[in-house]
Amino acid sequence: MLQGSNWGRWLFLSVFLCIWQIAAYLLESNQLPGPLAVLQSLWSHLTEGDLLVSIAVTLRRVILAFTIAMLAGILVGFLMGRFPLIDTILDGVLIMGLNIPALVVIILCYVWFGLVEAAAVAAVAINKMPLVAVTVREGVRAIDHQLLQVGEVFRVPLLRRLIHIYLPQLYPYLMAAARSGLSLIWKIVLVVELLGRSDGVGFQLNTFFQFFDITSILAYTLAFVFVIYSIESLLMRPLENHLTRWRS
Amino acid sequence: MNGCRVKIKDKSFGEMSVIQNLEFEILSDAFISLVGPSGAGKSTLLNILSGLDAEFNGSLEWVDGGPGCVSYVFQDPRLMPWLSVRENIELVMKDANDDSSWIDHLLHRIELNERADAFPGQLSGGMQRRVALARAMAIKPDILLLDEPFSSLDAPTAASLRELVLDLWRDHSSAVVLVTHNLNEAVELADQILFLSKGPASIIHQETLNPSRIDPDVVRDPDNLTRDLLNCQPEILSGIAVVDGRNYKSANKR
Numbered sequence: 001m002l003q004g005s006n007w008g009r010w011l012f013l014s015v016f017l018c019i020w021q022i023a024a025y026l027l028e029s030n031q032l033p034g035p036l037a038v039l040q041s042l043w044s045h046l047t048e049g050d051l052l053v054s055i056a057v058t059l060r061r062v063i064l065a066f067t068i069a070m071l072a073g074i075l076v077g078f079l080m081g082r083f084p085l086i087d088t089i090l091d092g093v094l095i096m097g098l099n100i101p102a103l104v105v106i107i108l109c110y111v112w113f114g115l116v117e118a119a120a121v122a123a124v125a126i127n128k129m130p131l132v133a134v135t136v137r138e139g140v141r142a143i144d145h146q147l148l149q150v151g152e153v154f155r156v157p158l159l160r161r162l163i164h165i166y167l168p169q170l171y172p173y174l175m176a177a178a179r180s181g182l183s184l185i186w187k188i189v190l191v192v193e194l195l196g197r198s199d200g201v202g203f204q205l206n207t208f209f210q211f212f213d214i215t216s217i218l219a220y221t222l223a224f225v226f227v228i229y230s231i232e233s234l235l236m237r238p239l240e241n242h243l244t245r246w247r248s
Numbered sequence: 249m250n251g252c253r254v255k256i257k258d259k260s261f262g263e264m265s266v267i268q269n270l271e272f273e274i275l276s277d278a279f280i281s282l283v284g285p286s287g288a289g290k291s292t293l294l295n296i297l298s299g300l301d302a303e304f305n306g307s308l309e310w311v312d313g314g315p316g317c318v319s320y321v322f323q324d325p326r327l328m329p330w331l332s333v334r335e336n337i338e339l340v341m342k343d344a345n346d347d348s349s350w351i352d353h354l355l356h357r358i359e360l361n362e363r364a365d366a367f368p369g370q371l372s373g374g375m376q377r378r379v380a381l382a383r384a385m386a387i388k389p390d391i392l393l394l395d396e397p398f399s400s401l402d403a404p405t406a407a408s409l410r411e412l413v414l415d416l417w418r419d420h421s422s423a424v425v426l427v428t429h430n431l432n433e434a435v436e437l438a439d440q441i442l443f444l445s446k447g448p449a450s451i452i453h454q455e456t457l458n459p460s461r462i463d464p465d466v467v468r469d470p471d472n473l474t475r476d477l478l479n480c481q482p483e484i485l486s487g488i489a490v491v492d493g494r495n496y497k498s499a500n501k502r
Contacts, residue, residue, distance in 0.1 A: 154340035
């Protein structure tokens with residue numbers, strides 16, 4: 001079954017690449033370079049340009065914003081799920097945070113704090129944090145109180161209770177928040193870089209846009225998608241499999 | 249532990265009184281069964297004894313000053329599904345590293361020493377109950393609370409678990425408080441049965457099954473006792489399950 005689904009995936013990818021290459025060949029336009037041209041561009045940016053440096057800079061922002069958003073979101077979500085009073089107080093702010101467009105937050109951060117690194121990272125983190133908080137709040141609400149009673153009756157120390165009774169119940173929610181967070185954050189980081197930074201993938205994309213260099217835009221996009229996909233498949237998925245191994 | 253005197257004047261949920269004027273003593277090696285119909289407040293009483301519910305009018309008086317060490321086998325096993333059998337037991341222990349031989353002993357007793365690394369989801373319902381029992385015994389409790397631990401098990405599994413409970417009780421000096429709505433179970437296991445009225449719960453009848461503690465010459469046969477109770481005291485048995493034709497192993501449990 002697994003082999004079948006892999007086979008289907010590769011077939012789809014091959015067909016997609018063929019159609020892309022044929023369309024590019026027929027159109028003969030700079031606006032739609034073929035996959036081979038994109039790969040050549042990717043190779044030249046990799047060997048001669050500053051693709052790796054740009055990716056490293058962007059990745060650093062992604063990791064920083066991701067960490068801040070996750071920590072703050074977990075704390076707020078936990079408190080809101082655990083204490084109804086805090087939930088009532090913060091619910092309105094949370095709904096507002098969920099609905100304010102990412103672009104508005106970015107512009108406001110740049111206007112209020114200047115075009116600095118901290119403002120860029122904060123803008124991304126603020127955009128993502130409400131989503132993490134909502135997911136964790138739902139996780140805390142769904143905690144099985146009967147299992148908590150076990151910790152209470154047997155007087156299990158607080159730290160052990162947290163690690164072995166609370167957290168495992170929150171893992172699915174934390175993983176969902178982390179995975180959706182990663183995919184959302186890197187997109188916002190590119191916008192932040194495009195609007196107010198002088199380095200990173202977003203900044204480079206803006207430069208290519210000035211020159212209508214679609215080939216380089218696609219090459220950079222491909223490279224960064226590959227990096228995020230690698231994080232997802234080499235870190236997130238194995239971590240999730242490890243944490244939920246008891247389900248199998 | 250020299251025992252605990254339970255005095256509950258009143259336990260209410262809002263307007264509804266669940267327990268009223270309930271008093272009894274748990275001696276250090278007693279096996280007490282609380283029998284009552286569903287909704288008689290039996291689980292509420294265990295929650296009070298375990299310390300889960302402290303909002304009641306009354307007191308738990310520990311003879312030696314206490315509070316004593318109380319452990320609880322819930323109606324459902326309540327094992328952490330993400331922890332292995334051994335980790336579930338280790339979770340409740342003060343220092344699992346120092347007591348690894350004690351855990352080995354318990355795993356051996358519940359005949360799951362070869363499944364110590366299995367997750368609860370990989371075990372049958374009966375096995376999970378055995379792990380819950382081992383977990384409860386792991387802290388060497390003064391009082392072991394059992395909340396209908398044999399319900400929803402098939403007859404042979406329930407019988408072997410009852411056997412295990414008796415074995416563990418014989419070997420370790422814990423008092424046991426078993427809550428059940430099944431008179432057969434109470435008669436088979438306990439040496440003292442307290443009959444609870446339908447809510448608000450209070451003790452309406454007491455029966456000592458193993459009076460040899462008081463008078464060694466008197467040993468009552470559980471079959472006869474069940475029959476006596478059925479014939480003479482039908483009013484206290486209203487709502488309590490009794491299975492006719494059961495064969496009991498022994499009148500003397502210890």
